[in-house]
Amino acid sequence: MPDQDTAEFRPAPERTSSTPWVVLATLVCAVAAGAAWWFWLRPVEPAAAPPPVVAAPAAPAAPPPAPEASGPQNPVDSLAPPDAALPALAESDARVTELLAELLGRDKLAMFLQTDGFVRRVVATVDNLGRAHAPSRMWPVQPAAQRFVVDGTGDAPTTIAAANAARYSAFLAFAEAVPMEPAVGLYARLYPLFQQAYEELGYPRRYFNDRLVAVLDQLLQAPEPAGPLQVKLTPVNTDVPNLRPWVRYEFVDPALEALPSGQKILLRMGPANEARAKALIRELRKRVATSDVARK
Numbered sequence: 635m636p637d638q639d640t641a642e643f644r645p646a647p648e649r650t651s652s653t654p655w656v657v658l659a660t661l662v663c664a665v666a667a668g669a670a671w672w673f674w675l676r677p678v679e680p681a682a683a684p685p686p687v688v689a690a691p692a693a694p695a696a697p698p699p700a701p702e703a704s705g706p707q708n709p710v711d712s713l714a715p716p717d718a719a720l721p722a723l724a725e726s727d728a729r730v731t732e733l734l735a736e737l738l739g740r741d742k743l744a745m746f747l748q749t750d751g752f753v754r755r756v757v758a759t760v761d762n763l764g765r766a767h768a769p770s771r772m773w774p775v776q777p778a779a780q781r782f783v784v785d786g787t788g789d790a791p792t793t794i795a796a797a798n799a800a801r802y803s804a805f806l807a808f809a810e811a812v813p814m815e816p817a818v819g820l821y822a823r824l825y826p827l828f829q830q831a832y833e834e835l836g837y838p839r840r841y842f843n844d845r846l847v848a849v850l851d852q853l854l855q856a857p858e859p860a861g862p863l864q865v866k867l868t869p870v871n872t873d874v875p876n877l878r879p880w881v882r883y884e885f886v887d888p889a890l891e892a893l894p895s896g897q898k899i900l901l902r903m904g905p906a907n908e909a910r911a912k913a914l915i916r917e918l919r920k921r922v923a924t925s926d927v928a929r930k
Contacts, residue, residue: 706843708922714818714819715822723827726827727751731743733823746776746808758772763853764852764894765894782883784883792867799904809911852894863885864885867883
């Protein structure tokens with residue numbers, strides 16, 4: 635991916651009251667390839683859909699940016715040494731795709747991942763999962779084909795249908811089958827590329843793996859509400875017929891709608907899938923949180 639495309643991956647300025655409902659996920663390189671794909675699953679988002687505006691109460695803040703330090707809090711070199719002859723970031727797609735195919739298989743790679751600009755896509759999405767909005771154009775994964783499913787008609791409350799959880803089954807099964815140790819090792823081998831992409835987002839004295847650990851911690855703090863979650867269609871002032879209304883649902887509870895994008899994706903997956911996803915997140919965190927403080 636040409637260097638001039640970097641600006642597309644920079645996070646948009648955060649808004650205190652704007653919480654477009656979103657996506658999910660996280661992962662690093664191959665780890666991202668496996669342990670976080672289900673996170674990005676959500677209805678396909680129309681390109682021109684405006685973000686909903688929600689007057690949210692005090693919401694859990696995004697993970698605070700890591701303080702500028704003389705070195706990383708969670709160094710990656712203890713996981714595996716970086717490859718000696720990595721390509722330039724702008725020319726890394728072919729090599730990264732080859733290594734991911736060795737780990738995952740070419741069929742699975744083509745089914746689940748978008749490999750063009752993969753490193754930049756992973757870095758931008760991981761960074762955005764702790765924010766209000768994670769734009770789908772940046773995802774490193776293919777969007778879910780099925781529609782978001784709800785229950786309720788007429789005056790009845792609209793809730794996320796239990797059947798909606800099935801949309802994530804294949805991705806969760808795939809993520810659970812990815813060998814974690816080799817995936818984390820591949821992440822470490824390619825880490826200089828991830829770090830460069832993170833610096834190009836505007837963090838020249840911060841470290842991508844520290845951001846990853848902070849976002850994983852935030853995902854693990856996602857609420858686990860009991861019972862169906864009520865949702866509503868976001869109003870759009872336009873005379874143009876909306877042929878895909880299912881992409882405009884937001885949570886009725888303003889506290890839930892104000893959550894960061896990654897946490898809202900976990901909620902949309904359903905309780906059982908959220909528990910499975912969090913189990914994978916914990917396993918990933920055990921490996922990439924390398925500092926003594928982070929391991930406690």
